[in-house]
Amino acid sequence: MSLQDVRRVLGERSALIEYFFLGENLMAWSITRSEVTAHFTSVDAKSLDGDIRTFHNECQSGGAVSDRLGRRLADIFLKPFSEALRASSELIVVPYGSAHILPFQLLPWEGRPLVATHALRILPSASLLRFLPVSGATTAEGVLAVGNPSNMSYATELGSVPQKFPPLPAAGAEATFVSSLFSRSALLLDAKATDTNVRAKLSDYPILHFATHAYLAADAPLRSAVLLADGTALTVYDFMGMRIEGRLVVLSACETGVGNRTPGDEMLGLTRGLLAAGARAAVVSLWEVNSHSTSLLMEQFYRRLSAGDSPPVALQAAQNHVRVLTPKAARQALNKLRTLHGDARTAGRSGPLETLTSLLQGSTDYRQPFYWAPFVVVG
Numbered sequence: 001m002s003l004q005d006v007r008r009v010l011g012e013r014s015a016l017i018e019y020f021f022l023g024e025n026l027m028a029w030s031i032t033r034s035e036v037t038a039h040f041t042s043v044d045a046k047s048l049d050g051d052i053r054t055f056h057n058e059c060q061s062g063g064a065v066s067d068r069l070g071r072r073l074a075d076i077f078l079k080p081f082s083e084a085l086r087a088s089s090e091l092i093v094v095p096y097g098s099a100h101i102l103p104f105q106l107l108p109w110e111g112r113p114l115v116a117t118h119a120l121r122i123l124p125s126a127s128l129l130r131f132l133p134v135s136g137a138t139t140a141e142g143v144l145a146v147g148n149p150s151n152m153s154y155a156t157e158l159g160s161v162p163q164k165f166p167p168l169p170a171a172g173a174e175a176t177f178v179s180s181l182f183s184r185s186a187l188l189l190d191a192k193a194t195d196t197n198v199r200a201k202l203s204d205y206p207i208l209h210f211a212t213h214a215y216l217a218a219d220a221p222l223r224s225a226v227l228l229a230d231g232t233a234l235t236v237y238d239f240m241g242m243r244i245e246g247r248l249v250v251l252s253a254c255e256t257g258v259g260n261r262t263p264g265d266e267m268l269g270l271t272r273g274l275l276a277a278g279a280r281a282a283v284v285s286l287w288e289v290n291s292h293s294t295s296l297l298m299e300q301f302y303r304r305l306s307a308g309d310s311p312p313v314a315l316q317a318a319q320n321h322v323r324v325l326t327p328k329a330a331r332q333a334l335n336k337l338r339t340l341h342g343d344a345r346t347a348g349r350s351g352p353l354e355t356l357t358s359l360l361q362g363s364t365d366y367r368q369p370f371y372w373a374p375f376v377v378v379g
Helices: 003-009 045-061 067-077 079-086 097-101 126-131 169-180 195-204 236-240 270-276 291-306 311-322 327-340 352-357
Strands: 014-022 025-031 036-042 090-094 119-122 143-149 185-190 207-211 225-227 233-235 248-251 281-285 375-378
Touching: 003 025, 003 126, 014 079, 014 126, 025 079, 036 079, 045 067, 045 097, 067 079, 119 311, 143 169, 143 195, 169 185, 169 207, 169 291, 185 195, 195 233, 207 291, 233 236, 236 270, 248 270, 270 281, 281 311, 291 311, 291 327, 311 375
Parallel strands: 014 090, 090 119, 119 375, 143 185, 143 207, 207 248, 248 281
Antiparallel strands: 014 025, 025 036, 225 233, 281 375
């Protein structure tokens, strides 16, 4: 796409920022419908890479995140484009290098996390703008929801003994809830969540939701996989051989957005496989997620999505909801989720919500970024 094409496709209140490193120089451009701003600065690329990885590690640790480090990264990545940010409510980011793992939604912007004021979308390339959906999902479209597959295992290396993965009862509750929001849906839980059953239904639903484990193979990225029942899985290689009719794929799993960079600076993780398979957008995580906080977040995400919000706006609302929940409010919300869908057993489904109740006795503080900030919309 030409620059004029990009500007024409952008929404009235959208801003696109693209970053590129050349040696010790950071080059970035912000593009809106009305103007283009270029920014060039010399940085210690190795030090910046270390700061990004430290920030990411702090996020996934579950504890407090350094305000100082967040401000430093915001000064580099956001501050040069203050004017464009103030005039926009959606930010489209085309990252480069280790910035792919940077949770931009968490960076401080005018005293609050960026997500407080901006919906965020990540693009591998600005040229993908032409394929962006113009509206959110509707309840008439339908969803395939896959949750808590039974007996999950995966051979992390070719020829190795499969590694077993623990069950995810909260993920089963999450998938049950997601399927209930749509007038047309299919729900695959427990032993029914096999690769054969998933493949048979993939093309029937425009929204695909996987609440399960994922495995990222750093040395063989095409073997990165979404884990399914009875030791089955869908790998990046599998996805790249499919044509996914759904324009939105949600991977409510562990570190689904992280992968190896190719020479063209794309992430060869599950995200690339999904986009290559025809997905218009994917919701993926930047670090290993907590199944309970993810259930809370996905509840809000799908409520907004089914009401017509775009995926970035729906995710923004969900993250803003979870990031202010007190431990007491979180327990109440999870118990409400259980109560609302306590008829799962009478519908011939397994009862993950009953198991979920016994896991809600702690006092987890979901306001930490680990719990509310892992997910991003890509594409």
